[in-house]
Amino acid sequence: MSLVQTTPPNTDANVDAPMHRPICQLLQRHFQTLRNQHMRDMFADDPHRFERFSLKLGDLLLDYSKNRITSETMQLLVKLAEEADVAGWRDKMFNGVKINNTENRAVLHVALRNRSERPVWVDGVDVMPGIHAVIDKMASFAEQVREGSWLGYSGKRITDVVNIGIGGSDLGPQMVCQALKPYRHPALKVHFISNVDGTHAEETLETLDPETTLFIVASKTFTTQETMTNAFSARAWFLYHAQLECHIARHFVAVSTNAEAVVAFGIDSVHMFEFWDWVGGRYSLWSAIGLSIVIAIGHENFLALLQGAHDMDEHFQHAPLDQNMPVIMALLGVWYNNFFGAESQVILPYDHYLRSLPMYLEQADMESNGKSVDRNGQVVDYATGAIVWGASGINGQHAFYQLIHQGTKLIPADFIVSMQSHSSLQSHQDILVANFLAQTEALMRGRTLAETEASVGHQPYLAQKVFAGNHPSNAFLLKQLTPHALGMLLAAYEHKIFVQGIIWNLNSFDQWGVELGKQLAKQILPELKVDDVVASHDASTNGLINYYHRWRKAS
């Protein structure tokens, strides 16, 4: 197999990109020597493999020894990171350089969780005072809601908070609120409406009392069709009960970069929580987009989340590349993606509270690195972002693990486990951990024909019961799923995505690929409401529109 390339080969590709450097030819040659080696032999040959290929940072351990690597592999991959100038780009990001070139923006989610005294400059302005001011404003507002002094229009305290947003304005806060449920205020429920399918809003609203519900309209742009549609429906539902527009102020707040649109919606700018264009949507849970998180878990716990991320930022900034957790995660991904031809990466949390993490990482990773044009505008001729997918690991064992163990595809897996559960049922926890361990061992070792026969006896269909093994996995062990540990974990993934983007010469911080569909939907929407037969699209789209038309009329 050669360095995994796009087909047909692209002769206009950027030959200066890191993936075209001679180091990749060395990696390619190394791959040829390693591709048929089995990890069970590597473990047999090296009793210190775990110590050699694991890294502990605070309460987070990464064991990457069950990967198809040797010390030489890691040296070569680190050399690739050096040649790609990962360190230089990282410093540019932390120093507010506008590395998001297509949008002419800095990339500073790291500033949002900068817990040091260090100033961060953008266009000659230190952004830290503004960040601290918003954190303080969120803290004071959240405290009023939590202690019951923020009252609804009829004088009752708030019992339910509804975040209306989509993409980065939904997935991050939703995942974190779920992950940190044990830290949540006992008398406050947090809900999330994202889908423009009316059933999402209706199902949520039918459980709520308008007198005690607070809506957070969370949208960076405040123009997103789904979010604004849901926000207007929530507003109509609220006004149906509250009658007077002046009551909106007690029940609707906004999180946005677009003050004008917030005011036009009817929300007082005093009740707007600001963030900035240098915060990407999928990197925004650390910003005011995290308001629902602060209300749910309180200011101190939110600060602990930020501190965890900051600790990972510090590690990423200062640890040598070969001992740098996000860099190692990124390089392993490149190894499988570009040399083994792996197409996907599965995320397998063994913690019920982390069950939304795979979905969150889908956006974080695929919206960042799912690109075939590099930062210089040239079409790439190598594979970029992997397909990220996954689900709760223990449930996956009874669903899709069959394919990971015995299918024809190589699927590198990330296992994420909390050693100490928030549950008091210790026997459950031991079963959960035993299963995680068993799965990583089975994926790595497999079971030969001889072992299978020795285990199950001589019986028919032995071949179906053999496991080839040699399936790579990382294991992340958290001491416990605390706000701090979650912050560390999420920041590690963010920086992994960043490093991969640098190696693939991508701008990981724009998302032009989501625009075309949005534009077409706006064009099609009025066409659904006219009486005429639509003929302005291709035959399939016309056919579907007209079929829907006929159904709409008839019903």
Ligand code: F6P
């Ligand atoms: O359509 C994609 C996207 O732009 C994401 O990048 C973003 O997280 C999401 O939509 C929501 O955008 P906004 O916060 O502006 O409503």
